[in-house]
């Protein structure tokens with residue numbers, strides 16, 4: 001019953017992106033990463049919805065928008081279990097889990113103020129050293145986040 | 146001709162470490178040679194460190210190379226806001242090798258990514274200082290005849306001491322046993338204790354620098370305990386003398402024991418230890434020259450008559 005309703009809601013989006021299975025606690029962080037506050041597209045944010053697998057979850061639907069790979073990588077850091085559905089003409093044309101790559105280039109900033117990446121106009125680079133929970137190491141200063 | 150940057154000690158395999166140490170031994174026997182004839186080495190010290198710079202520059206000049214560079218970043222365009230990338234690219238037009246020290250962590254790694262000439266890291270903030278580790282390893286190798294199966298006691302500031310962390314990690318290839326002697330506030334960080342466990346390196350921790358620890362050590366590696374490291378000055382006053390080595394403490398120590406210290410020391414090694422033949426810290430600093438000659442030749446891909 002519940003899932004039927006949800007699928008209907010997804011299908012109701014003519015085109016755009018639906019990000020589902022976001023843990024409720026990080027929903028607004030994800031929204032911030034997507035820079036939704038600047039979006040003029042039609043968007044729906046739901047939170048604290050019951051989920052069979054993860055307690056309370058959130059969902060974000062944005063019309064007429066797709067997000068670049070790098071943004072999806074950032075979401076993978078916050079919500080590794082999230083699902084991304086790309087909708088075109090009321091149909092899901094792409095359904096996948098966000099995936100954390102082995103190396104994150106220009107995805108996050110280093111927390112170390114004495115790191116070269118915070119003092120030089122350059123890209124950051126992190127290597128994923130553990131996935132659950134996520135641990136990443138700065139390729140420059142070596143700090144683990 | 147293969148050339149290789151040296152940014153961190155972790156990037157060296159056991160075989161590469163041993164090759165550098167054999168080359169250092171070769172240079173100790175033949176310190177003056179013309180093998181860098183026509184080569185120009187730039188020493189870029191974005192942060193002053195006279196000791197390290199003199200050691201590198203002597204290493205180049207004893208091998209017949211020439212040195213350009215700066216020892217005071219205030220005199221360069223870095224102080225006018227030039228990026229590190231631009232400085233490295235500019236110097237790369239002139240030099241065959243860059244030896245650099247920088248106050249920012251990761252600066253040497255970044256330098257390797259913006260130039261085709263080799264980079265030797267002479268210290269990047271609190272991060273890496275591989276030539277110090279290699280001279281420490283050479284000092285162990287030379288005084289003990291091997292790096293294998295040594296019992297190494299590290300004393301003092303084990304929390305912030307970059308040299309002890311790098312030495313610990315480099316020794317993972319050589320089956321060491323460690324003793325960590327420090328007060329609670331300057332204890333060896335968990336990440337390094339976990340590193341030991343993961344690599345099956347036995348270690349014990351002690352808050353008191355006792356005779357039993359001294360008498361079963363092959364190497365005692367002393368470090369400076371600095372007042373600034375303490376959140377509570379009373380705590381510093383309480384512990385500052387607990388980790389001081391005195392000559393009388395060495396009476397029953399092993400004949401092969403040697404005392405190391407990265408220098409400069411304050412008062413953690415009493416002056417009365419200096420004349421003991423087991424005191425090795427001044428020779429240790431001198432070994433830096435040979436280790437750095439070996440590092441420079443490796444970086445420039447110069448073949449040496451040693452394996």
Ligand SMILES: [Zn+2]
Pocket residue numbers: 110111112115116117138139140141142143251
């Ligand atoms: Zn960093």
